[in-house]
Amino acid sequence: MNKQILIAGFGGQGILFSGKFLAYEGLIDGKEVSWLPSYGPEMRGGTANCSIIISDEKIGSPIVDKPDVLIAMNTPSFDKYITEINPGGQVFVDSSLIEKKSERDDIEAHYIPATQLASEKNLSGLANMIILGMFIKHSGIIPFENIEKAMKKVVSAKKPQLFDLNMEAIKLGYEYEG
Amino acid sequence: MSEKVLMKGNEALAEAAIMAGCKHYFGYPITPQTEVAAYMSKRLPKIEGGVFLQAESEIAAINMVIGVSSTGKRVMTSSSSPGIALKSEGLSYLAGCDLPALIVNVQRGGPGLGGIQPSQSDYFHATRGAGHGDFHMIVLAPSSVQEMVNLTFKGFDLGDKYRMPTMILADGTMGQMMEPVSLDLGEVTKYDKPWALTGTNGERKPNIVNSLFLKPEELEQFNFDRYKRYAEIEKNEVMYEEYKMEDAEYCIVAFGVAARVSQNAIDEARKNGIKVGMIRPITLWPFPKEVLNKAADKVKAFISVELSMGQMIEDVELSIRCKKPVLLCNRTGGMIPTTKNVLDSINEAVNYGGAK
Numbered sequence: 189m190n191k192q193i194l195i196a197g198f199g200g201q202g203i204l205f206s207g208k209f210l211a212y213e214g215l216i217d218g219k220e221v222s223w224l225p226s227y228g229p230e231m232r233g234g235t236a237n238c239s240i241i242i243s244d245e246k247i248g249s250p251i252v253d254k255p256d257v258l259i260a261m262n263t264p265s266f267d268k269y270i271t272e273i274n275p276g277g278q279v280f281v282d283s284s285l286i287e288k289k290s291e292r293d294d295i296e297a298h299y300i301p302a303t304q305l306a307s308e309k310n311l312s313g314l315a316n317m318i319i320l321g322m323f324i325k326h327s328g329i330i331p332f333e334n335i336e337k338a339m340k341k342v343v344s345a346k347k348p349q350l351f352d353l354n355m356e357a358i359k360l361g362y363e364y365e366g
Numbered sequence: 367m368s369e370k371v372l373m374k375g376n377e378a379l380a381e382a383a384i385m386a387g388c389k390h391y392f393g394y395p396i397t398p399q400t401e402v403a404a405y406m407s408k409r410l411p412k413i414e415g416g417v418f419l420q421a422e423s424e425i426a427a428i429n430m431v432i433g434v435s436s437t438g439k440r441v442m443t444s445s446s447s448p449g450i451a452l453k454s455e456g457l458s459y460l461a462g463c464d465l466p467a468l469i470v471n472v473q474r475g476g477p478g479l480g481g482i483q484p485s486q487s488d489y490f491h492a493t494r495g496a497g498h499g500d501f502h503m504i505v506l507a508p509s510s511v512q513e514m515v516n517l518t519f520k521g522f523d524l525g526d527k528y529r530m531p532t533m534i535l536a537d538g539t540m541g542q543m544m545e546p547v548s549l550d551l552g553e554v555t556k557y558d559k560p561w562a563l564t565g566t567n568g569e570r571k572p573n574i575v576n577s578l579f580l581k582p583e584e585l586e587q588f589n590f591d592r593y594k595r596y597a598e599i600e601k602n603e604v605m606y607e608e609y610k611m612e613d614a615e616y617c618i619v620a621f622g623v624a625a626r627v628s629q630n631a632i633d634e635a636r637k638n639g640i641k642v643g644m645i646r647p648i649t650l651w652p653f654p655k656e657v658l659n660k661a662a663d664k665v666k667a668f669i670s671v672e673l674s675m676g677q678m679i680e681d682v683e684l685s686i687r688c689k690k691p692v693l694l695c696n697r698t699g700g701m702i703p704t705t706k707n708v709l710d711s712i713n714e715a716v717n718y719g720g721a722k
Binding site for chain 2: 208211212215220221222223224225227247248249250251253341
């Protein structure tokens with residue numbers, strides 16, 4: 189297995205954080221992983237993206253330009269990367285921020301109003317984890333059982349309340365029927 | 367073995383330096399290496415005798431490095447391309463005084479202020495012209511976060527062993543990416559430093575650390591002696607890794623992130639029956655001349671893959687004494703060659719001179 193994942197959106201949406209969580213999930217599952225962020229001024233309000241690779245083999249390039257899975261959290265990212273997804277791949281779309289639908293018939297598209305759900309359920313700022321929950325369910329790349337262990341690695345021990353909120357957000361996305 | 371942790375290259379490198387016994391860091395922030403300084407600013411004040419100092423400039427930082435190194439302590443500084451250029455005078459003084467120090471360059475695009483995206487265009491600076499005068503630094507090129515760690519640890523040893531500055535020549539990708547790393551680095555080797563300025567206690571003649579020699583005969587002799595040490599390094603310390611070279615007809619030469627991309631291209635090309643492999647220099651100085659020269663008797667062509675307008679390619683050509691064609695596959699200014707760029711160059715090599 190070698191899965192190339194791209195998470196893309198605005199700076200401030202928690203793109204890099206959810207990517208780090210995914211990488212830890214892979215690591216705990218005994219896989220080779222890499223995580224590469226876009227960096228610099230892009231992070232401050234512009235577009236942010238993060239390449240994650242989870243693989244059984246030693247990873248070559250850490251750069252994902254042809255993703256197997258795209259998690260799109262704003263329209264510019266959707267437009268930029270939808271055509272780049274490998275045939276047979278998947279796209280996960282935050283439908284509260286992206287009105288467009290995928291017109292490709294060779295990829296699988298999932299839609300979830302993650303940002304809207306986050307504000308409705310008092311999980312403000314956690315749309316990233318809600319959409320990640322849906323990704324975990326439908327991609328089959330990483331086992332759901334590991335999420336608590338991975339979350340412990342990425343949430344600061346000084347802020348235990350964030351642990352629960354993040355877990356709640358992931359479960360919400362995991363159980364979402366859309 | 368301890369559990370692997372996920373760390374950013376810059377932070378992993380900083381932790382490895384601390385584990386190597388480096389308690390002194392002087393630097394100045396610049397993207398994409400700022401995490402090294404940030405990490406040191408958190409960790410070093412908590413270590414007994416640890417000093418983190420954000421200098422007023424890169425030039426000040428490198429001169430503080432010279433000062434600490436003179437006392438025999440392990441010391442480092444880090445920066446990115448334009449900041450490293452500012453340190454050049456100090457690098458030459460370190461070499462001239464025969465002082466060890468670890469210098470980290472997490473390269474970004476140039477020239478001038480350039481950009482902030484990854485680059486390898488300081489290859490010439492690191493291997494040829496890090497400052498004025500006859501001298502070399504040992505130059506190490508990591509191509510994974512684990513190597514950021516291992517080469518930092520080793521870099522301090524090499525510096526102490528040969529009394530000279532060692533440079534980690536990384537790029538923005540290596541600094542910014544996260545990969546699982548093991549921090550099991552073993553014991554720190556202690557080196558005798560009878561030359562260090564530690565105070566005489568009135569019991570010995572004072573040591574002098576100096577790079578000024580007004581008698582040319584004397585300076586010439588110092589340079590001759592230093593180059594004898596360099597010859598030893600060239601004999602003993604060359605590091606490289608081969609990838610699928612056993613049956614290779616074409617040989618990619620690449621380091622850092624370029625080697626990672628090349629690995630993908632090699633796997634892809636082999637699916638189409640093209641026998642291509644890679645020699646990845648880990649030491650850029652000393653350069654793995656011999657292994658390349660031997661490969662030249664076997665392969666049909668070389669491809670130098672670089673994030674520059676073509677700098678390492680000169681060392682490849684020199685190493686193989688121009689016995690075989692050397693093609694260049696490059697992007698510059700902060701752009702990284704894609705797998706497709708490398709594949710195109712492999713195909714070009716296969717079709718070179720009309721041969722199939």
